[in-house]
Amino acid sequence: MTPTITAFASSPDRGAGLSRDMRVRWAFEEVGQSYNVRLVTFQQMKEPAHLALQPFGQIPTYEDGDLALFETGSILLHIAETHPGLLPDDADARARAITWMFAAVGTVEPPILELQTAKFAEGQESWREQRMPLVLDRIRVRLAELARRLGESEWLDGAFSAADIMMVHVLLRVKPSGLLDEFANLAAYCARAQARPAYQRAFAAQLAVATGG
Template sequence: MTITITAFERSPDGGMGLARDTRVRWALEETGQPYEVRPVSFAAMKEPAHLAIHPFGQIPTYEDGDLVLFESGAIIFHIASHYPGLLPNDANARARAITWIFAALNTVEPAILELVTAKFLEGDKPWTKERLPLIADRIRERLRLLSARLGDANWLDGEFSAGDLTMASVLLRLRPSGLLNEFPRLADYVARSEARPAYKRAFADQLAFNTGAPPAR
């Protein structure tokens, strides 16, 4: 059976790659797995049929035969674990790559999402003006440490892995804020990630999905 993932019927970002289905598409492209995309409207996300596969009414989800998954990190880990291309063969290197998946989602992304929430969901609140600089400084501290760890390397630990895919996907969400440009090493790191053919295919397909254009493939 063909893998099926869900995505916003119309993404809030207009198809610019910030929604989490993009990182799942990218993982499938890196591993050469064919897949189909089922669009889900905001209303349908809260209906029983979708809640049966994602208990929190979000996207993406992943279906492959009897297997149903939700949470982009879990889906990426599953794809990387079952298909070659995103995890090293060496056991220790493999464990380190998996650690970077968790670091991206648990250490780096929460502060970035806090910024998004403050700007777009709480922008009219009286405390937002004072809160935004505090959030930005917390993000800068995470980026400073991440940039120091990356150094002059192309990737976080040896060859490109699922850890890099997840981290680059998280950092992409910072681009509209301008914070990423304050850290040239990380900006270059994201640019290298975007230059990968698999990312280009994933991005082109999700953009076409949102604009109604023919897919890239």
């Protein structure tokens, strides 16, 4: 069967490639797996049919036969484990790649999401201006740590893997702030990933939804 994922019918990012279904699209493109997309509105995301797939009312979800998954980390890991090319064959290298997937969403992404909350959800609060430098500094700490570990390496750990899909997409969410440009090796890392044909195909597919193309 062809897997089906859900995505925003009208994405808040207006086709910038920041919506989390981009991670799943990219993984599918890397492994050459065709997939279907079911677009859902914000109202549909809170209705019983969608909540049965994603109890928190978010996207994306993944369905393949009787299997239904949510959370991009879980979905990417499943794709990588059932298709060659996104996880190393060596057991130790495979474990390290999975560790980096967890690090992307568990360690690097949280302060980046805090910035989005500060800018949008809390944008009108009187204490926003005082809080913002603290939020930016927390992101800088994480980016500096990651930049130091990446060094001059092309990818996180040897060959390109699902870990790089997850980490790059997390980093791209902070790119509009300009913080990513403070770390030349991280900016170059993201640029290498975005130049991959699979990324370009996934981005075009997500952009087509936003533009109606």
